[in-house]
Amino acid sequence: MEQPLPRIVSVDDHVIEPAHLFGTWLPAKYRDRGPRPLTAGIGELAYVGGKYRITTDPDGPPTDWWEYEGELFPYKRIIAAVGFSRDEMTLEGITREQMRRGCWDPAARLADMDLNHVEASLCFPTFPRFCGQTFAEARDKEVALACVRAYNDWMVEEWCGDSGGRLIPLCLIPLWDVELAVAEIRRNAARGVRAVTFSEIPTHLGLPSIHSGHWDPFFAACQETGTVVNMHIGSSSQMPAASPDAPPAVQATLSFNNAMASMADFLFSGVLVRFPRLTLAYSEGQMGWIPYALERADDVWAEHRAWGGVRDLIPEPPSYYYRRQIYCCFFRDRHGVASLDAVGRDNATFETDYPHVDSTWPHTRQAALDHVRDLDDETVYKLMRGNAIRMLGLDLDRDGYRAPDQERPEG
Incomplete structure (x- = not known):
């Protein structure tokens, strides 16, 4: 008999925004200045030096885009890759009609989750980018703030609204104004949102560092409302x-x-000391690197804390704060599972990365079993759903088991 596996709570998936999002949810007075969907041919699409190089071509393959403040943002096959073979997951443009419908339709997403042994899913944005950089870089901040709020309203009320709690809302903040960010955290927490996305390294976006104290009101609001800070x-x-x-x-x-650098930043920043109930979650960073990163951080704290500038800032070894306040996640990381005692059985969660090129859909159940089949039942429960339920305060049942023959993929 095949080993039973509780239904998975995936803490890192993605959503392709529907074409009607801003036309429906953005207040009418901003719509002519907000993001506008279009379908047009694409020319060159290359990834060079960490940046996309993109051109349009009227005779090129049809692609769905967003036009915003004179800039064009295309959807690419690698971010809507489910249903394609590995050799077809290329840097080509794609339309929503060419995507699997679960990329952008919530009912279809739930069906794809059922095919994939997944009960609940937390989804990061695509067009706004992983923490809303698109709006942070906009020139008209009045419209940008309206766009952040419109995205969050769509996320809470439309994407997650009819899912019975299976689609978990993940909201944006206006990164350019910390007081507006605090207001948005509280606005969304009042309607049950417990997750916000934030930059792993804000200084790379031209924003203040976490060491500066600039973000302390944001961290305080997240602690107060029980909102998890998710960094992809x-x-x-x-x-x-x-x-x-x-x-x-x-x-x-x-x-x-990036996740390793960010975690070291937080461990030595004093943020987790000042905000002892703040929760951080690292998304798609895997976890095999964590044991040595913690070992080195603790060694630096023990041997170098005086000249290292943290003698009076960090009273406990950094690993103490990691185990108390930080979650990681994995989906292909056998080394991390083999090092689970050092990673922390209460700190690790699971993801499927639907619909990205790395996604294990529709074979996530088998992928998970390949990692956890030698672990005890309680640890398997924690990794597949228990830790995520605790982290996000989800109202889901204890066991989450479902017969495998109810989940056979179709198509």
């Missing part, structure tokens, strides 16, 4: 690479470096 790799709009002309595969391999 790439939410600094910069991916690590050894050489500027390295192929994208180098950056894909090194992507966890």
Whole structure:
């Protein structure tokens, strides 16, 4: 008999925004200045030095875009890759009609989750980018703020609204104004939102660092409302690479470096000391790197804290704050599972990355079993759903088991 597996709570998936989002949810007075959907041909689409190089071509393959403040933002096949073979997951433009419907339709997403042994899902944005950088970079901040609020209203009321709690709202903040960010945290918390997305390394976006104290009102509001701060790799709009002309595969391999750098920043910032009930979640960073990162941080704290500038700032070893306040997640990381005692059985969660090129859909159940089949039932429960339920304060049942024959993929 095949090992039972509780239904998964995925803490890192993605949504492709429907074309009607801003036309429906943005107040009428802003719509002529807000994001506008269009379908047009695409020319060159390349990824060079960590940045996309994009041109239009009337005779090129049809692609769905957003036009905003004179800039064009295309959807790419690699971010709507489910249903394509690995060799078809390329840097080509794509329309919503060419995507699997679950990319942008909530009812279809729930059906795809059922096919994939997934009960609940937290989804990051695409057009706004992982923490709302698109709006932070906009010139007209009045419209940008309206766009942030419109996205959050759509996320809460339309994307998640009829899902019975299975689609978990993840909201944006106006990154350019910390007081407006605090107001948005409280506005959304009042309607049950418990997750916000934030930049892993704000200084890469030209924003103040977490060491500056600038973000303390935001962290205080998140602590007060029980809102988890979720940081996706790439939410600094910069991916690590050894050489500027390295192929994208180098950056894909090194992507966890952003999460590692961010976690070290937080562990030595004093933020987790000042806000002891603040919760951080690292998304798509995997976890095999965490044991040594914690070992090194604790060693630096023990041996170098005086000249290192943290003697009076960090009273406990950094690993203490990690275990108390930080969650990681994984989906392909056998080394991390083998090091689970050092990673923390109460700190690790699972993801499917639907519908990105890395996604394990529709074989997530088998992918998960390949990682956890030698673990005890209580640990498997924690990794697949228990830790995520606790982290996000979800109202889901204890076991979450479902017969495998009810989940056979179709199509």
